[in-house]
Amino acid sequence: MDPMYLALSLFRRRQYDKCVEICSEILEKQPLDQAVWCLKMRALTQRVYVDELESEENEIEDDFLDSNVVATAPRPGTSLKTPSSVNTNKSLGARPRTSTGRPISGVVRPSTSRCGSGLERLRTSRGSTGQSARAIRLGTAAILSQKDGPFIQVSRLNLSKYAKNKLLNKSIFEYLLYHEGDVRNAMELAVLATQACEFKDWWWKIQLAKCYIALNLVREAEQQIRSAIKQTPHIENYIRLIRIYIRIDQPLTATEVCKQALEIFPNDVSIMTELARLTEELNEPQASVKYYRNIVIQDAMNTEAIACIGMYHFYNNQPELALRYYRRLLAMGAHSAELYNNLGLCCLYSQQLDLTLACFQRALDLATDPLVKADVWYNLSYVAIAAGDVSLAIQCLNLCLCADSSHAPAFNNLAVLHHKNGKTHLAKAYLVTAKGHQPALPEPVFNLNVLQNDH
Amino acid sequence: MLLNGRENLHSASVSGKTLKKETAKCLEPAPMEKFNWLIHLQHVRGEIGACKELIKEEIARNQGKHEYVYFKQGIIAKEEGNLQEALEIFQKCLKLNLNNHRILKEVAKCLYEMKRFRLALNAFLETEQLMKSPDWQLCYFIGKYQRVFKSNTSKLFSAETYMKLGNLEKAKEYANKSVKLGKQEESYLLLIKNMTLEKDFRSAIAVANAGVESCPESVKLLTEAGLLFLKTGQSQYAFERFSQALALDQTCSRALLGIGCITHRHEEYDVALSKYKIAVLYDPESLALWNNIGMCFYSKQKYIAAISCLKRSLWLAPLNWKILFNLALVHLATNQPASGFNFACAAVNLRPDLGDCFALLAYTLFELNDLENALRALKQAHSLIAADAFVIANAGLLLHLQGRNEESKEFLLKFKTLSEQGEITVTNEMTNLVENISKFYSDNLVKRPDVTSNTELAEDEV
Numbered sequence: 001m002d003p004m005y006l007a008l009s010l011f012r013r014r015q016y017d018k019c020v021e022i023c024s025e026i027l028e029k030q031p032l033d034q035a036v037w038c039l040k041m042r043a044l045t046q047r048v049y050v051d052e053l054e055s056e057e058n059e060i061e062d063d064f065l066d067s068n069v070v071a072t073a074p075r076p077g078t079s080l081k082t083p084s085s086v087n088t089n090k091s092l093g094a095r096p097r098t099s100t101g102r103p104i105s106g107v108v109r110p111s112t113s114r115c116g117s118g119l120e121r122l123r124t125s126r127g128s129t130g131q132s133a134r135a136i137r138l139g140t141a142a143i144l145s146q147k148d149g150p151f152i153q154v155s156r157l158n159l160s161k162y163a164k165n166k167l168l169n170k171s172i173f174e175y176l177l178y179h180e181g182d183v184r185n186a187m188e189l190a191v192l193a194t195q196a197c198e199f200k201d202w203w204w205k206i207q208l209a210k211c212y213i214a215l216n217l218v219r220e221a222e223q224q225i226r227s228a229i230k231q232t233p234h235i236e237n238y239i240r241l242i243r244i245y246i247r248i249d250q251p252l253t254a255t256e257v258c259k260q261a262l263e264i265f266p267n268d269v270s271i272m273t274e275l276a277r278l279t280e281e282l283n284e285p286q287a288s289v290k291y292y293r294n295i296v297i298q299d300a301m302n303t304e305a306i307a308c309i310g311m312y313h314f315y316n317n318q319p320e321l322a323l324r325y326y327r328r329l330l331a332m333g334a335h336s337a338e339l340y341n342n343l344g345l346c347c348l349y350s351q352q353l354d355l356t357l358a359c360f361q362r363a364l365d366l367a368t369d370p371l372v373k374a375d376v377w378y379n380l381s382y383v384a385i386a387a388g389d390v391s392l393a394i395q396c397l398n399l400c401l402c403a404d405s406s407h408a409p410a411f412n413n414l415a416v417l418h419h420k421n422g423k424t425h426l427a428k429a430y431l432v433t434a435k436g437h438q439p440a441l442p443e444p445v446f447n448l449n450v451l452q453n454d455h
Numbered sequence: 456m457l458l459n460g461r462e463n464l465h466s467a468s469v470s471g472k473t474l475k476k477e478t479a480k481c482l483e484p485a486p487m488e489k490f491n492w493l494i495h496l497q498h499v500r501g502e503i504g505a506c507k508e509l510i511k512e513e514i515a516r517n518q519g520k521h522e523y524v525y526f527k528q529g530i531i532a533k534e535e536g537n538l539q540e541a542l543e544i545f546q547k548c549l550k551l552n553l554n555n556h557r558i559l560k561e562v563a564k565c566l567y568e569m570k571r572f573r574l575a576l577n578a579f580l581e582t583e584q585l586m587k588s589p590d591w592q593l594c595y596f597i598g599k600y601q602r603v604f605k606s607n608t609s610k611l612f613s614a615e616t617y618m619k620l621g622n623l624e625k626a627k628e629y630a631n632k633s634v635k636l637g638k639q640e641e642s643y644l645l646l647i648k649n650m651t652l653e654k655d656f657r658s659a660i661a662v663a664n665a666g667v668e669s670c671p672e673s674v675k676l677l678t679e680a681g682l683l684f685l686k687t688g689q690s691q692y693a694f695e696r697f698s699q700a701l702a703l704d705q706t707c708s709r710a711l712l713g714i715g716c717i718t719h720r721h722e723e724y725d726v727a728l729s730k731y732k733i734a735v736l737y738d739p740e741s742l743a744l745w746n747n748i749g750m751c752f753y754s755k756q757k758y759i760a761a762i763s764c765l766k767r768s769l770w771l772a773p774l775n776w777k778i779l780f781n782l783a784l785v786h787l788a789t790n791q792p793a794s795g796f797n798f799a800c801a802a803v804n805l806r807p808d809l810g811d812c813f814a815l816l817a818y819t820l821f822e823l824n825d826l827e828n829a830l831r832a833l834k835q836a837h838s839l840i841a842a843d844a845f846v847i848a849n850a851g852l853l854l855h856l857q858g859r860n861e862e863s864k865e866f867l868l869k870f871k872t873l874s875e876q877g878e879i880t881v882t883n884e885m886t887n888l889v890e891n892i893s894k895f896y897s898d899n900l901v902k903r904p905d906v907t908s909n910t911e912l913a914e915d916e917v
Contacts, residue, residue, distance in 0.1 A: 317763065317766070317767060317770070349766075349770075351794050351797075353797060382773070385773045385774060386773065386801060387797070387800065387801050387804065388776075388779070388800065388801030388802065388803070388804030388805040389804055390774075390804075390805070416774070417774075420774060452570065
C-alpha cells in the first residue's frame, strides 16, 4: 500500500501517533515532500488540540493584574466579579452561593471554577490550573515526544514566505499555536497572512484574536472579532465575542451580543446556553430557566439545561419536579456521583426515604474526587438531621471533613450541632474555622454574632 | 461644648478690651484651646475632612499636648469604624489627663466594641470610681441631668458587659441601677432580658410595664411586654400591647406574629392568616411565622398548603422539634402514617424528654397497625407526662384492643379518678370513648369503640 495513502487514512481514523511515524519515514526518504510535511504537522497538531471554547479557564492573574477591567467599583448587577450584595441577608435559607457570592450552578462548567477568583484560590490554598499553565504543559509535552530534535525549527522558519502560501499557512499557524505553544511567532504569521490575503479572510482575524487573548490584549481581540463578524456572522465568532466581554467583566454587553446573535441564528442552542449561563450568574434565575427551557425544546438531550432546570426547581421548594428532571438525566445515561447525590437529596425532600440512602450509597461508590465525596457526606448529614439523629450527623460531617479539610459549610454545621449538644466553646472554635476557610459565607458570621449576644 | 462656651466668653471680653490691652495680648501665647469651638462645630456639621485637617494642624501647633483635640480625633476615628486607631488615640489622650472619666469611658466603649469584654469591664469600673472621686466633683457644673445620663450609660454598658461574660447576678444589679438612674429604653430591655433568662416572668412584666409607662413610643418595649404577657397567658393584655406597637410601626413582624398567634388561639383562622401574611412579607425567613401559617392551614383543613408551609419552615430550621411534630400531625391527618412516623421519630430523637412526641409516635404506630410498639411509646409518654388525659385514655384503648383487659381497666380507673379530681381537662369525645370501653366491659358486648381521639390538636405557637 502506498505509505502516503496509509498515513492519510490513519489521520482520518484519528490514529495520529501512527500517522506521524509513517510521515517521518516518508520524510526521511523525501525531505522536501510538502504534502507529507503538512500532514505530519496536522497530525501533531490534532494530537494536542484542545477546543479552547469548551475549556476556557480564567487565568490566575486576571483580577489583580488586569488593566482591561472597565470599572473598579461597578454598579450592582453589572459585574460578575464583585460578590452580589443583593439581599444576601435575606437569602440565608435560599439557594447556596459560591465563595464569590454567585449563585451556585446546576452543572460544573469549564468556566465555573470551583473556588472563584484567583485571589480567592490563593487564599484558600487550593491548587489551580490556569490557561497559561496548560499552554506550558502542552509545549513541554510536544518537545518530549520528539526524541531526535524538534520537527520544525521555528526560529529558522521563513514566516513571510509561508504566510503567502494559502495551502500551508493555516496548518503552520495551528502547529505553532497548539503544538509549539509559541504565541508570538504564531501571531507574526497571522499578521503576515492577513496582510497577504488583504484582510479578506475572517478566519485569520479570529486566529489573531486568539493570539491577542493569549497575550492578554483583550481589546485588540475584540476589534478583530467584531470585524470578522462583520464579514461572516458565525456562531463561533459570536461566542468568542461573548467570552471576551465576560472576561473583561461586562456581562450586560455580553447579554446584548447574545441577543444580537440570536436574531441572526434564532434558537441556536450554544448561544442560548451562553445567555442562560450569563443570566444565571447575574442572579436572575427565572430568566435563566426560561432560556434553559427553550434549549430543552430545541435539544431534548441537553444535559446542562436539564440539570439547571432541575436545580432551579429544587431550590424553589419543588423537589418532586426536580426529581423528574434528574431522573431524565439518569435515563439519558449520565452516571455520576453528583447526579446520584442530587437524586438522593430530591428523594429526601420529597419524602421518598426508601430511595434516599440507596442513591447516596451509589454516589459514595462513584465519588472518586475527594471534594465530591466530601459533598456527599455533607448531604448525608442532612439525611441524619432529617431523622433527628444528631450524633450520626456529626459523624457524617466529620467524614466530610476527612475528605476535604477546608469545607466551610461542614464546619459551620458541626458548630451548630455541637452547640445544640451544649458544647458552646467547641462550636465557637468550629465557627471561627469556618469563617477562616470561607470568609464570604454568611452563616458562620451570623452564628458567631448570635453566640456572642446570647452567651 | 463646654470649653466652647467659655472660649466664646473669653473672646468677647477680649474684644471689649482690645484697645487697652493690645500690646499685652500680643505677648500672651495663643491659648491651646483656641480652635476647640471650630473643631466641635465642624464635627457636628459633618465636615469631617476639614475637621481632620484642623485637628492635624492643632496637634502640630500644640506639640501633642492638647487633650480635647485628641479626644475629638478619637471620636471621629470611632465613628468611622477604625476602632483600633480610636483606642490608641484615646489612650494617648488618657496619658495627658488620667482623671478624665469621659476619656476613660470612651476607651472602655472602644474595648467593648472590639469585643474585649473583660478589659472593657475593668475600664468601666475604673470610670465609675473616677466619677465618685472628688476629682470628678470639680467638673460638677456639667449638670445633674448630664451626670445621671452619663453614669447611666456607663452602668448600662457595664451591665451588658457582665452579661456577655455570663455573670447574670452582677448584670442584673447594674441594669437595675441603670434603670433607677435614668429611664432609658435600652436599660429596660436589658433588665427584661436578664429576668427572662432567669425565668422570672412576673418581675419582667412589672419592669416592662414600667418601661412602657416611661417610654410609651418604644416599639421594642411594647412588643417585648406583649410577648411576656403571651408567655404568661394573659392574652388580653398582650393583645393591647401588640396593637399599640403596631399602631406605631405597622411593619413590626414580631408584633404581627403575636397578634396572629392570639387570634389563632381564638380560632379566627382567616384573621390570623392575614396577619401572618403581612408579617411574612417583612420577615420571610421566620420559622415561627411559617410554622404558624402551616398550622392555620391545617386548622382550615387545607393540608397540602399546610405541609408545604411547614416544610419551608423545616428547611429553615431542620433541628426544630416543634415543626417536626406539626408535620407528623398533618401527615397523620392526610392518612400518610408512614411519613408521619418518620417525622414523629425525628422529633422523638431530637427531644427524648418530651412526652408529647412519644404520644404522637404512638398514634402514628397505631395507624400503622403496630400495636405492640404503639403501646410501648404510649407508656413512655405516660412516664414522662403522667397527668395527660389523652395519653391515659388512649393507653386504655390500646390495651383493650390488644385484649389486655386488666391493665386497660387500670388506666380507665386512673382516668376516672383524675377527671373527678379535676386534675385533667376532659373533652366530651374522650368521655364518650372511655364510657364506650367501660360499657364494653360491663356489657361484655363485642363492639369496637370509635377511635377518634387519636389526633390530638396540638398547635405549637412559638
